[in-house]
Amino acid sequence: MRLPSPLVAGRLVKRYKRFLADVLLDDGREVTAHCANPGSMLGVAVEGAKVWLWEHGDRKRKLAFSWELVEIGGVLIPVNTTNPNRIVPEALDKGVIPELSGYGEIAREVKYGEGSRIDLLLSGGRRKKPCYVEIKNVHLSRTPGLAEFPDSVTKRGAKHLEELSRLADAKQARPVMLFVVQRADCRRFAPAADLDPAYAKALKSAASAGVELLCYDCEVTTSEVVLRKALEIDLETT
Incomplete structure (x- = not known):
């Protein structure tokens, strides 16, 4: 399964309200991304972890970014539970x-x-x-x-x-x-x-x-x- 592109890298600030995540991008912007994961995300939603977001460019969507990947202990983990x-x-x-x-x-x-x-x-x-x-x-x-x-x-x-x-x-x-x-x-x-x-x-x-x-x-x-x-x-x- 191909992941959406382009992906932009950053660091997770926090995940909250189940479907939202604040991320500090590598370019200095802090953005709020949609999180397609209704679970607790135990061991995955680690503050400060490296993450990758998809900037989809769809103006009809409320949030411009979707959280796709996180790196924990050198291991890449997709967070979208529909994958x-x-x-x-x-x-x-x-x-x-x-x-x-x-x-x-x-x-x-x-x-x-x-x-x-x-x-x-x-x-x-x-x-x-x-x-x-x-x-x-x-x-x-x-x-x-x-x-x-x-x-x-x-x-x-x-x-x-x-x-x-x-x-x-x-x-x-x-x-x-x-x-x-x-x-x-x-x-x-x-x-x-x-x-x-x-x-x-x-x-x-x-x-x-x-x-x-x-x-x-x-x-x-x-x-x-x-x-x-x-x-x-x-x-x-x-």
């Missing part, structure tokens, strides 16, 4: 996710369950059952090499796991939970049980019910984010 929904379809087209190969059609934001929408519905091809793929963005890493989700309590995330579990029970579709780690310094993934014990419990329950769990990391540069390789998933240490 994975673009990254995954591109990876499927390139055959980067062998577990999800063999389908002929991809539909997005399909209604299912009790008022939910699945991120991707894969169907057709040589596969017998349709595949419901829920995608979650991951950027939290508090222990070297370990990616974690969520970074705060997510009742919505637990609901998605319940919906996928019902699909597994019905045995008429293939439910998949796919975690996309938008960073390249992690080797394994685990739920952040101390931050949201209910979600960690729901994830274990979903896996036991037959929901497939996948996790992939990304190669990140200041110009693009590309799905890279599968990470080990650890549910036993939570």
